[in-house]
Structures are given as structure tokens and as C-alpha cells.
Amino acid sequence: xxxxxxxxxxxxxxxxxxxxxxxxxxxxxxxxxxxxxxxxxxxxxxxxxxxxxxxxxxxxxxxxxxxxxxxxxxxxxxxxxxxxxxxxxxxxxxxxxxxxxxxxxxxxxxxxxxxxxxxxxxxxxxxxxxxxxxxxxxxxxxxxxxxxxxxxxxxxxxxxxxxxxxxxxxxxxxxxxxxxxxxxxxxxxxxxxxxxxxxxxxxxxxxxxxxxxxxxxxxxxxxxxxxxxxxxxxxxxxxxxxxxxxxxxxxxxxxxxxxxxxxxxxxxxxxxxxxxxxxxxxxxxxxxxxxxxxxxxxx
Amino acid sequence: xxxxxxxxxxxxxxxxxxxxxxxxxxxxxxxxxxxxxxxxxxxxxxxxxxxxxxxxxxxxxxxxxxxxxxxxxxxxxxxxxxxxxxxxxxxxxxxxxxxxxxxxxxxxxxxxxxxxxxxxxxxxxxxxxxxxxxxxxxxxxxxxxxxxxxxxxxxxxxxxxxxxxxxxxxxxxxxxxxxxxxxxxxxxxxxxxxxxxxxxxxxxxxxxxxxxxxxxxxxxxxxx
Numbered sequence: 001x002x003x004x005x006x007x008x009x010x011x012x013x014x015x016x017x018x019x020x021x022x023x024x025x026x027x028x029x030x031x032x033x034x035x036x037x038x039x040x041x042x043x044x045x046x047x048x049x050x051x052x053x054x055x056x057x058x059x060x061x062x063x064x065x066x067x068x069x070x071x072x073x074x075x076x077x078x079x080x081x082x083x084x085x086x087x088x089x090x091x092x093x094x095x096x097x098x099x100x101x102x103x104x105x106x107x108x109x110x111x112x113x114x115x116x117x118x119x120x121x122x123x124x125x126x127x128x129x130x131x132x133x134x135x136x137x138x139x140x141x142x143x144x145x146x147x148x149x150x151x152x153x154x155x156x157x158x159x160x161x162x163x164x165x166x167x168x169x170x171x172x173x174x175x176x177x178x179x180x181x182x183x184x185x186x187x188x189x190x191x192x193x194x195x196x197x198x199x200x201x202x203x204x205x206x207x208x209x210x211x212x213x214x215x216x217x218x219x220x221x222x223x224x225x226x227x228x229x230x231x232x233x234x235x236x237x238x239x240x241x242x243x244x245x246x247x248x249x250x251x252x253x254x255x256x257x258x259x260x261x262x263x264x265x266x267x268x269x270x271x272x273x274x275x276x277x278x279x280x281x282x283x284x285x286x287x288x289x290x291x292x293x294x295x296x297x298x299x
Numbered sequence: 300x301x302x303x304x305x306x307x308x309x310x311x312x313x314x315x316x317x318x319x320x321x322x323x324x325x326x327x328x329x330x331x332x333x334x335x336x337x338x339x340x341x342x343x344x345x346x347x348x349x350x351x352x353x354x355x356x357x358x359x360x361x362x363x364x365x366x367x368x369x370x371x372x373x374x375x376x377x378x379x380x381x382x383x384x385x386x387x388x389x390x391x392x393x394x395x396x397x398x399x400x401x402x403x404x405x406x407x408x409x410x411x412x413x414x415x416x417x418x419x420x421x422x423x424x425x426x427x428x429x430x431x432x433x434x435x436x437x438x439x440x441x442x443x444x445x446x447x448x449x450x451x452x453x454x455x456x457x458x459x460x461x462x463x464x465x466x467x468x469x470x471x472x473x474x475x476x477x478x479x480x481x482x483x484x485x486x487x488x489x490x491x492x493x494x495x496x497x498x499x500x501x502x503x504x505x506x507x508x509x510x511x512x513x514x515x516x517x518x519x520x521x522x523x
Contacts, residue, residue, distance in 0.1 A: 025306060026306075029305060029306045032305070033305065040306070043307065044306075044310065046313075047307075047310050047311050047313065050313045065317070065357070066356065066357055066359065067357045105316065106316030106317045107316060107317045108316075108379075109315050109316055109317065109322070109359050109362070109376075109378060109379040110315060110316060110376065111313060111314070111315050111374055111376055112313070112314065112315070112316050113310065113311055113312075113313050114311060114312055114313075114314055114319055114323075114427075114428070115309070115310055115311070116308075116309045116310075117319060117427070118314065118316050118317060118318055118319045118322070118323070119317075119318070121316070124310075146310060147306070147310075149309075149310065150306045150307075150309045150310040151306070153309035153310070154304060154305075154306055154308070154309050157304055157308070157309060158304070162309070162427075163426055163427065165426065179309075215354065215357060216350070216353060216354035216357070217317070217354060217357040217358065218316070218317040218318055218358070219317075219357075289356075289357065293356040293357075296356070
């Protein structure tokens with residue numbers, strides 16, 4: 001088991017030794033895997049590079065998923081980006097673009113980094129890499145950010161299984177957003193307290209999110225949800241950097257999320273027996289796909 | 300016992316999508332089954348159960364299983380075209396779909412056939428890319444790829460477990476876990492042994508020399 005039990009312990013350890021949270025995480029990982037810290041950072045870089053590759057490929061493709069439900073939305077955003085029409089800024093659009101690029105790679109069986117899961121793989125890379133370009137953050141800074149994100153996910157997962165089937169989407173896209181918020185604060189050189197507050201604010205406001213995918217596929221609502229929660233993650237970072245604090249400490253929020261996950265009906269935990277999956281349209285799509293796949297099996 | 304969660308359980312693994320349980324897990328089950336079979340089969344049939352059967356098409360579970368049997372790893376972008384690859388290798392493949400709520404939601408039975416070999420291997424996908432091969436030719440196993448694993452099917456007679464474990468002890472190899480099963484007294488029995496570290500080829504050759512071992516395989520730890 002990891003010897004980092006909860007956020008309070010991580011925070012105290014970091015403050016005592018005058019270190020950033022990512023340093024506590026990489027030292028802990030190095031100790032437990034009996035590798036030098038540089039090796040841990042090299043392994044993180046491999047994942048960071050895979051995230052960049054997924055975005056680069058995703059931006060070029062319009063190939064649809066096997067179901068045909070999703071896959072060409074990134075291209076629509078890209079067109080708008082090129083026309084320089086945006087409600088906010090280029091960076092805002094870029095976060096959305098990178099998120100769509102990554103999650104659409106996932107649904108067309110491209111190579112992605114599960115972060116923390118495949119269905120939520122478009123949030124952390126979108127926030128870190130779009131903002132890194134804006135901030136001109138170098139690779140070392142990006143790695144620090146990704147390790148910060150990892151620490152958030154790791155500590156949450158001590159208590160809460162990161163799986164829609166166990167605790168709903170709050171534990172997949174919700175946790176991914178908290179990871180991204182914390183990463184962004186680290187990139188902006190925020191304090192340890194601000195990092196944990198960013199994660200806390202983000203988690204707190206996504207609590208209860210259900211996992212109700214249409215036809216059981218990682219497509220509807222997952223694709224667009226990745227984009228929405230990427231922007232949402234930026235909000236958490238913005239508030240925390242302004243010095244806004246979560247009234248409820250992050251460890252208690254995780255306990256509450258676990259409780260909410262347990263109270264959530266099993267029909268809303270990746271079983272596609274309620275919610276969007278059983279709307280009129282959701283059921284029609286499910287029936288059509290079942291027919292399509294039966295035909296393809298008989299061929 | 301729960302496995303220790305590492306940073307790379309959260310940042311990673313690198314896989315081809317769309318699902319860690321229904322795609323990456325399927326690849327790993329197929330891969331382990333292929334290693335246990337020991338050669339590229341001439342034909343392979345997959346029987347998918349429950350959630351694997353219901354949502355497998357949309358998750359590429361079929362391509363993942365087949366790609367795995369043909370030796371592909373979870374991050375191989377060729378998994379998407381596993382059907383074409385199988386055709387190129389002249390491997391016949393087919394899929395069957397069934398519901399059986401007595402089985403795990405993500406279960407598959409794999410029948411592999413070659414000129415001189417025929418095996419039945421079952422696996423389950425546990426979520427987050429974790430898998431378990433739980434049956435080989437009717438014998439219970441628990442192979443998850445976390446360790447170098449030795450699979451043996453042999454004549455059920457006194458002293459077999461001792462011979463195998465003594466041989467490992469002689470090479471200073473520590474056994475992490477061990478599972479035994481048999482069909483009937485005095486007929487056939489099985490052992491699945493997970494060891495710490497890497498099993499070298501010379502030790503494996505010595506194990507192969509033990510009398511009345513009908514099948515022996517060395518399954519290397521999965522790259523994770």
C-alpha cells in the first residue's frame with residue numbers, strides 16, 4: 001500500500017520539508033518502487049509524450065467510432081478555432097479542442113493514457129497541455145503538473161474506487177477534473193494549500209455525477225462530458241489561485257463522495273439501466289446498435 | 300490482498316481505447332491465453348458472456364481478444380485491424396455470444412486449436428485492465444500476469460508438488476502464490492505457481508524433465 005494515506009498527511013509532510021506536493025509524490029513513488037526519482041520522472045514523461053501524440057492524432061482525424069455515434073466533433077471545433085471566433089479566448093478553445101481530440105482518439109481505438117480511466121482520458125491532458133502552451137511552460141513544469149494530478153488521483157483512490165461501476169462518473173470524470181485543477185495551480189506556481197483547495201472545490205461541485213452511458217458505450221455522454229469538465233477544472237484552479245478556500249477539507253469531501261457513491265442506485269452506475277441510457281432516444285440507439293451488430297455477426 | 304496503487308495506476312496505463320475493462324482487459328486475457336496455448340493457433344473460437352457479449356462490439360472486445368491471442372499488447376494500435384492480421388496469418392476465428400448470470404459479467408471462454416494441440420481457456424476482466432485466467436482445460440487457475448507464472452498439468456500422484464517446489468527451492472526461487480486442482484484422484488492435476496523475479500530458461504528445462512508432466516508453460520509477467 002502507498003504510505004501516503006490522506007491529503008492532510010501529504011500536506012503536512014510537504015510543509016515540514018518545505019517541498020511542493022509533486023516532490024512528496026515522486027519521492028514516495030521512488031521509495032516504494034525502489035527506483036531513483038529521475039526514473040519516476042522519465043516514466044511520467046513517457047505518459048506525457050503519449051498524451052501529446054494522442055492530441056496530435058486526434059486533431060487530424062474525423063473517423064467515427066464503431067457505433068457511428070461520435071468522432072467528428074473535434075473537427076467542428078477546429079474549424080471555429082481557425083476562424084478565430086470564440087466566446088472567450090484561444091486558450092479556452094484549445095482546452096476544449098485537446099479534450100475532444102483525446103477522447104475521440106479513445107473511441108476510435110487509438111492509443112491514449114488512461115487518466116485516471118479511459119473514459120475520462122481527455123481532461124488532464126487537455127488542461128495541462130493547452131495551458132502549458134499559453135503559459136510557455138517547459139517540459140519539467142509539465143511533468144511537475146502531471147505528477148501533481150497523479151497524486152490527487154492516487155490519494156482519492158485510497159478511499160474511492162475510480163470506476164463508474166462502483167461510484168458513478170464523479171469518480172471518473174469528476175476525479176479527472178480535480179486532478180486537472182490541481183495540475184493547473186501547480187503550473188501557475190500556486191502554493192500547496194491552493195493546489196489542494198483547487199482539487200477540493202472541483203470535487204465538491206461534481207459530487208453525485210452518475211454514469212449512465214447510452215448502449216453501455218464510452219461515447220454518450222462521455223465524449224462531451226470530458227470537454228465540459230476540462231473547462232470546469234480551470235474554474236477550480238482560478239478560484240483557488242484567487243485564494244478562495246473550500247470550507248469542507250478535501251479528505252472529508254472524499255469521504256462524502258464515497259458515501260454518495262454507495263447511496264447511488266446501481267442503475268446509475270455504468271449498468272445503463274437508467275438516466276440517459278433509458279431515455280426514448282437512448283433506448284432507440286441501443287436497439288438499433290443491437291440490430292446492427294447482430295447483422296454483422298451473421299455475415 | 301489489495302495491490303498497492305502506484306502513481307502509474309492513475310497516470311496510465313497507455314492503452315488503445317475505448318475501455319480499460321472491455322478493450323485493454325480483453326487484450327490481456329487473449330494475450331495470456333495465447334501464451335498458455337504456446338503457439339499461434341490455426342483456429343480460435345471466443346464465447347463472450349453477459350456484458351462482454353452485450354457491449355463487446357462497440358468496445359472492440361472481439362478485436363482485443365483476437366489481437367491478444369496473436370501476441371499484441373494493450374497499447375498496440377494494430378488491435379483495431381486484428382481481423383485483417385488474423386487473415387494474414389491464416390488464423391480462423393469466430394465469436395459466439397451468450398448470457399449466463401452465473402458467470403462474471405465480463406467472461407470469455409476461448410477454444411484454441413492447432414495441428415497437435417487443443418485447449419479451452421477461460422478468463423474474466425475485473426476492471427481497470429486487471430484480468431484473471433480462471434480456467435485451463437477445466438482446471439481452476441488464478442493467473443493475472445502480475446508475476447512470472449508456471450502452469451503445470453500432470454499425473455496426480457504423491458510427491459509431485461514436492462518435486463516441483465524442491466526444484467524451485469534448489470534454485471533459490473521464492474514462490475509468491477500457488478494454486479492446485481485436480482479432476483479425480485490418481486488421474487490428472489494442475490498447479491499454477493507465481494514466483495518472485497524472473498524464471499530462467501535452464502530452470503524451466505529442468506521442470507520440463509519431470510516425469511508425467513503433460514503440459515508445462517512459463518508465462519512471463521505482463522508489462523504494465
